[in-house]
Each structure stands twice: as structure tokens, then as C-alpha cells.
Amino acid sequence: SQQGEEDPQALSIQEGENATMNCSYKTSINNLQWYRQNSGRGLVHLILIRSNEREKHSGRLRVTLDTSKKSSSLLITASRAADTASYFCATDRAGSYQLTFGKGTKLSVIP
């Protein structure tokens, strides 16, 4: 079953604007990860936030986690055309090696 659900399903913005994607999940987690997928390619890990963290930064990426609401957001600042891709959140399954992926947000950045 897919635990993470991203919102919106698709997002189109102008270059230079910020992009915000949200992820909701259902059960307790140890960590939440965000991945990026360019069309027809494999996924690339972007950032991980642990359940005891509330916010994390990596370059132009900012991730927040609200465990009380079981939700996370990914903010990409000053977007570029090269940021065009699908973005997935993934939650771990406690006590296992498995990740559960959402359906993704398709981001289009218009030059």
C-alpha cells in the first residue's frame, strides 16, 4: 500500500519562483525522504528528515516535517528549468528495510 500522498499532483511555475510540494502519510515513521525523478530515469535521493527533526536545509531545498499532522513539505527556492522533474516522498516502514513511495508531484519550471 502507498502510504505517502503528494499534493499537488502537478505544479507549473515560472523560473525564479519557489515551488512547494506536500506529502501526507498514515503511520508512524522513523524518517521521511524526498527523491527526484527525471522523465524515464531512475530516482535520485534529495534529502532525508528524521522523525525528531522539524526542518532541514540542503542548498535550495528546505524540508519540514510535522509528525502530529503526519505531513511534510518540500520547498525548492529560486527554481530553475533544470528542476523540472517528478518529486516523490518516501517513508520508512518501522523495523524493516522497506520504503513506501507516494505517487509524486510533477513539477514543470517554465524558462
Add this chain to the structure above:
Amino acid sequence: DGGITQSPKYLFRKEGQNVTLSCEQNLNHDAMYWYRQDPGQGLRLIYYSQIVNDFQKGDIAEGYSVSREKKESFPLTVTSAQKNPTAFYLCASKSAGGDEQFFGPGTRLTVL
């Protein structure tokens, strides 16, 4: 040059045929995974292996089989029992102490 390779990139299969997708990693990772991705969808776990000679079913294992005879290799066989095999297949690996999964470039399987 470390990483995960998958082959072939594109694969065509006739109905009723079994096909095997290759996944190789030189990252010395213990865990390996196979996912299926359908258009506009997320990834669904088919099988995973935490260690050589051991593997477990994921959420959609029916019609698929795997083996893990070597640490570096985790081939996936799509059998004729899989009724709707056309999809994009992704292999991933992870170190025992890590959280991040590393993905291969994928194999697109089309049933003719």
C-alpha cells in the same frame, strides 16, 4: 565508477514468455530492491533482499520471481503469470547502516 546498472534499457516480450531483468551494483550494499512504476504512479515494491541467499515478497510479488546468489546481483524474472507486465522497472540498493536507496536507470518492459 560506482553505481547500479540495469539491463536492458528497453525490453519487448511476447505474451506467454518469461523475461529476466538484470540488476548489478558495485556499491557493496547488502540490501537490494525491485520496484514497478506505472505511468503517473509511484513505485510499488515487488521483492527485496536484505542479504545474499535471502529475499522477501513485497506488495505486488505475484507473477515475479527473484534470486540473490551474489551480493552484487539481484535479477528479476517476469513470468507469464504476470497478467499486466508492461511497466517501468527500477532496481535499488542500500547499505545495511544507511537509509538512502540508490537507484538504477530502469528497464522499460513492453508486452506485445
